[in-house]
Amino acid sequence: MVDILHRVGVIGSKEAVYAAITSPEQLAAWWTDDTKGDGGEGGVLKFQFVPGGFDMKVLEAKPAEHVLWEVIEGPDEWIGTHVRWDLHTEDDFTIVMFSHEGWREQVPFMNHCSTKWATYLMSMKQLVETGTGAPSPNDVQISNWH
Structure with a gap:
């Protein structure tokens, strides 16, 4: 199994970052503008992109600390993987330790x-710091996969 790992420092409170990763309205402001569902523990979040989407079951949601999703609908490579968000504070930053875990193999996708x-x-990060994110469909395009 292989994982995607990222670390991002956000100038903002852990509570603000937590809201950005659990509130459907906030998720729609930075990930995809077509976001619906329940970001609380046990809920399901639905994210629609062109040409497809992802459904995430919220396995854990510990306010201002940790969120864990399981992909229950989406591309085959994503099904059963987990998206983990761990938050902690360093100086004036909320550090987001992000991982998309459990890929069966490293493939170009x-x-x-x-x-x-x-x-x-x-x-x-931009949403929390400035109030404006760049969600799909207005995100940076990097290839023919969306």
Whole structure:
């Protein structure tokens, strides 16, 4: 199994970052504007992109500390993988330790997704710090995969 890993420092409180990764309205402001569902523990979040989407079951949601999703619908490579968000404070930053865990193998789509996660994490950082993110469909386009 292989994982996608990123670390991002956000100038903002852990509570603000937590809201950005659990509130459907906040997720829609930095990841994809077509976001629906329940970001609380036990809920399901639905993210729609062109040409497809992802459904994430919220396995754990510890306010301002940790969130864990399981991909229950989406591309075959994503099904059963986990998206983990761990938050801690360093000086004036909330540090987001992000991982998309459990890929069966490293395939070109994983490389694409790693880059896209990085652009979306920067969008989340921008949202928390400035109030404006760059969600899909207005995100950075990097290839023919969306």
